Amino acid sequence: MLQPSDFVGTWRLERHLDDRSGQMDGDLRGQAVFTEIPSSRLSYAETGTLALARGGTLVAERRYRWQWRDQEVVVFFNDGAPFHNFSPKGLVAGSTHLCGEDTYNVTYDFRGWPHWTATWDVTGPRKNYTSHSAYAPEPLA
Numbered sequence: 001m002l003q004p005s006d007f008v009g010t011w012r013l014e015r016h017l018d019d020r021s022g023q024m025d026g027d028l029r030g031q032a033v034f035t036e037i038p039s040s041r042l043s044y045a046e047t048g049t050l051a052l053a054r055g056g057t058l059v060a061e062r063r064y065r066w067q068w069r070d071q072e073v074v075v076f077f078n079d080g081a082p083f084h085n086f087s088p089k090g091l092v093a094g095s096t097h098l099c100g101e102d103t104y105n106v107t108y109d110f111r112g113w114p115h116w117t118a119t120w121d122v123t124g125p126r127k128n129y130t131s132h133s134a135y136a137p138e139p140l141a
Contacts, residue, residue, distance in 0.1 A: 001071060001087070001088055001089045002088040002089060002110060002113070003068070004036060004040055004041070004042050004066070004068055005036070006113075006114075007034040007042055007066070008034050008035065008036050008042065009033070009034060009137065009138070010031055010032075010033050010137075010138040011031060011032045011033070011034070011135045011136065011137060011138060012031060012135070012136045012137070012138050013028070013029070013030045013031055013032045013046060013048060013133060013134070013135055014027070014028070014029055014133070014134045015027065015028040015048070015050075015131060015132065015133040015134070016028075016131070016132050017050075017129055017130075017131050018129060018130045018131075018132075019128070019129040020128040020129060020130075021128055021129075023054075024052065024129065025052065025053035025054070026050050026051055026052040026053050027050070027051050028048045028049065028050040028051075028060055029048055029049055029051075030046060030047050030048020030049060030060065031046070031047060031048065031138065032044060032045070032046045032135060033045045033046075034066075037065075039067070040067060040068040040069075041065060041066065041067045041068075042065070042066040042067075043063070043064075043065060044062075044063065044064040044065070044066055045061075045062075045063050046060070046061060046062040046063070047059075047060070047061050048060050063077075063078035064076060064077060064078060064083065065077075065078065065080070069085075071087055072085050072086060072087050072088075073085060073086055073087075073088050075094075083097055084096070084097045084104070084106060086106065086108050088108070088110060089110055090109075090110060090111055091107070091108075091109045091110075091111055092107070092108050092109075092110075093105070093106070093107050093108075094106040094107070094108060099124075100124070100126070101124045101125050101126070102122060102123065102124030102125070102126055102127045103122070103123050103124055104120055104121075104122050105120070105121045105122075106118055106119065106120050106121075107119045114136070114137050115134070115135065115136050115137075116134075116135050117132065117133060117134050117135065118132075118133045118135075119131070119132045119133070120132075120133075
């Protein structure tokens with residue numbers, strides 16, 4: 001099972017968004033930085049540029065907190081609200097997250113470590129998309 005120290009550092013991030021409504025298809029290029037904080041926790045900060053298939057670009061940012069508890073990682077939004085949890089090993093489905101009437105389901109794949117992916121399938125009355133994120137270690141300078 002992967003530990004917090006395995007994630008610490010800067011990761012190259014490539015994400016493809018497949019919006020089944022056709023409104024927000026696109027590709028994000030950027031990086032994710034994991035920083036260790038006390039008590040088996042990590043700060044996750046993501047930045048990138050999203051190029052939309054229909055034209056235009058957006059700057060994207062996300063921040064989360066990851067906390068190891070026994071054999072799983074519990075992910076929190078940056079404000080401390082719970083998001084989801086998963087076991088950091090192999091190919092594994094994370095817990096479902098409900099956001100209003102929209103449902104978020106994630107699958108993590110750590111089988112090619114240190115290359116790994118997170119695929120979100122989001123469905124509901126307001127959202128209907130798949131987001132596939134691929135992470136790779138940044139080369140040392």
